[in-house]
Amino acid sequence: MAGKTFAEKALARAAGLPGVVAGQIVDAAPDLAFSHDNTAPIARTFYSLGVTRVKYPERLAFTMDHAVPAPTTAHAQNHVEARRFAAEQGVTNIFDVGRGICHQVLSEEALARPGDTVLGADSHTPHFGWLGAFAAGVGRSEMAAVWATGELWLRVPDSVRVYLTGDWPQGVTSKDFCLRLIGDQGADGGIYLSIEFDGPAVSSLSIDSRPVIPNMMAEFGAKNAYLAPDDSLFDWLAPRRARRVGQPVAAVREEMAARALYPDSDATYLAEYHYDVSQLEPMIALPHRVDKVKPLSEVRGVRVQQAFLGTCTNGRLEDLAAAADVVRGRSVAAGTRFVVIPASSEVYMAALRAGHIETLLAAGAAIGTPGCGPCMGNHMGVPAPNEVTISSANRNFQGRMGTRDAEVYLANPAVVAATAIAGYIVDPREVMG
Amino acid sequence: MILRGRVWKYGDDVNTDVIFPGKYTYTINDPAEMARHALEDLDPTFASQAQPGDIVVGGKNWGNGSSREQAVISLRAVGVTALIARSIARIYFRNAVNNGLLPIVCPPAVDAIQNGETVEIDVDRHVVRCVAGEIEFPPLSPSAQAIIAAGGLIPMLKTRLAPPSS
Numbered sequence A: 001m002a003g004k005t006f007a008e009k010a011l012a013r014a015a016g017l018p019g020v021v022a023g024q025i026v027d028a029a030p031d032l033a034f035s036h037d038n039t040a041p042i043a044r045t046f047y048s049l050g051v052t053r054v055k056y057p058e059r060l061a062f063t064m065d066h067a068v069p070a071p072t073t074a075h076a077q078n079h080v081e082a083r084r085f086a087a088e089q090g091v092t093n094i095f096d097v098g099r100g101i102c103h104q105v106l107s108e109e110a111l112a113r114p115g116d117t118v119l120g121a122d123s124h125t126p127h128f129g130w131l132g133a134f135a136a137g138v139g140r141s142e143m144a145a146v147w148a149t150g151e152l153w154l155r156v157p158d159s160v161r162v163y164l165t166g167d168w169p170q171g172v173t174s175k176d177f178c179l180r181l182i183g184d185q186g187a188d189g190g191i192y193l194s195i196e197f198d199g200p201a202v203s204s205l206s207i208d209s210r211p212v213i214p215n216m217m218a219e220f221g222a223k224n225a226y227l228a229p230d231d232s233l234f235d236w237l238a239p240r241r242a243r244r245v246g247q248p249v250a251a252v253r254e255e256m257a258a259r260a261l262y263p264d265s266d267a268t269y270l271a272e273y274h275y276d277v278s279q280l281e282p283m284i285a286l287p288h289r290v291d292k293v294k295p296l297s298e299v300r301g302v303r304v305q306q307a308f309l310g311t312c313t314n315g316r317l318e319d320l321a322a323a324a325d326v327v328r329g330r331s332v333a334a335g336t337r338f339v340v341i342p343a344s345s346e347v348y349m350a351a352l353r354a355g356h357i358e359t360l361l362a363a364g365a366a367i368g369t370p371g372c373g374p375c376m377g378n379h380m381g382v383p384a385p386n387e388v389t390i391s392s393a394n395r396n397f398q399g400r401m402g403t404r405d406a407e408v409y410l411a412n413p414a415v416v417a418a419t420a421i422a423g424y425i426v427d428p429r430e431v432m433g
Numbered sequence B: 001m002i003l004r005g006r007v008w009k010y011g012d013d014v015n016t017d018v019i020f021p022g023k024y025t026y027t028i029n030d031p032a033e034m035a036r037h038a039l040e041d042l043d044p045t046f047a048s049q050a051q052p053g054d055i056v057v058g059g060k061n062w063g064n065g066s067s068r069e070q071a072v073i074s075l076r077a078v079g080v081t082a083l084i085a086r087s088i089a090r091i092y093f094r095n096a097v098n099n100g101l102l103p104i105v106c107p108p109a110v111d112a113i114q115n116g117e118t119v120e121i122d123v124d125r126h127v128v129r130c131v132a133g134e135i136e137f138p139p140l141s142p143s144a145q146a147i148i149a150a151g152g153l154i155p156m157l158k159t160r161l162a163p164p165s166s
């Protein structure tokens, strides 16, 4: 009998079945089901079902992150409704204004473990694959159904394996790899699939640069993306989980490692891709498509009015540190704004302690409250028509940042910071010279 | 069941931001108002001119991007009954099923159908009839069919979760 992919193993566990195969439809019970500012409309749908109680309130989590602090009265009202719902239903995992972006915060809070199944009312839910979890985005009605019943129908996806080898060159990040992969295969190259990553160049990635990969796989069309969990992940996650459950770290770590799932070596994959990351260079996605990708060297010189560093993709400590390194002792170009939004309050505090926030402020950056900021066009740095933004986010669709007449380029954090200094798209080495 | 309507045909990779802009997602809750913004950043004429019963045809990767259900609900609120595409992004596909918008993945039908013509979909026989002829499309999985037949996920759950009548 053929071996199992990660997705097959994880969904068998979530469905309580001895084994499942790709293509099978199962009723999966998620270990974590989360929503954000969309919690209020989901709550309305939930109550319309005629149900009064959430089945497993302890498996739910809410974050207020997409438009925080509230930019308008309507947004504020929306947050009020979400808080009221959490109180009514005894949902204690609510992370309010200022704590940060769902994917980052719920990772920091150790609410998902390796081998868990996570459903989120957010398209970048595959993010949680960096923890070795099966994680898929769902719609609002589906989330209401999960609240009511504790489960949801899912099709077990086919899987693709991506094997990474080689040493990461200086200045090349996991973001550049993702842009390259999506550029090579197209934005629909992973549609419906579980993308399962492994190899020495995955294990050599820092903790902060790992989530970028499954996060970006949403732009590849993937249902789920998975990084094989390793010791450095357990070292990072176990103390956090131990604090949450009030147990000794060693015991939690042992249980976590035992619960982790790995694909069998003879699992059946639709395709296998192999990348030698030592051959990669910094990449840029051009407006308005994540798969319209070119090497940085070919895009150099494009004038930019706004540089945005933040989001669930690249708003972590390492990203702020990379930006601080580039801008130290330099100033943001006249006619260009540099908006920096840490992905979470934890990231913000660590960046403060390390001096990165001071460095960025001194260079002329505007620092925002942890959250999504202008990523989806809500507030705190939306561009004017005909302006160009370079962003560390994951998505550059037309209209994404608020107006269909603006252009968004996607890049890694150091390139975003260097562009803020130069006023045009540029290689960080040129700025730092 | 037969669905019959005028076709609005678009290209590849139509994403959720141009179907229903993100800036409205936490402030607009009324489907009728969502309808007024349907396809706003793709085709500004759509919302004012589309009629109940109309059918949208797209290329590959229709609905890629956000999980926002409004990208389906806004089309449903305009009265769109079916979406025929080369491929459909997975969350969009699920949202379509869950909101009673019939998703049909059928590249030959996309090739055959012209913008503006009137087509007929025979849901039970899995056939699209257009000027160029009859084209069969693959049926949905039984679980998806059951949801569509119930009018969507929420109506189906309402029936399933209803307390037994006394």
Ligand code: SF4
Residues within 6 Å of the ligand: A066, A101, A102, A103, A122, A124, A311, A312, A313, A371, A372, A375, A376, A393, A394
């Ligand atoms: S930062 Fe952007 S991509 Fe990430 S959750 Fe927020 S809106 Fe979505």
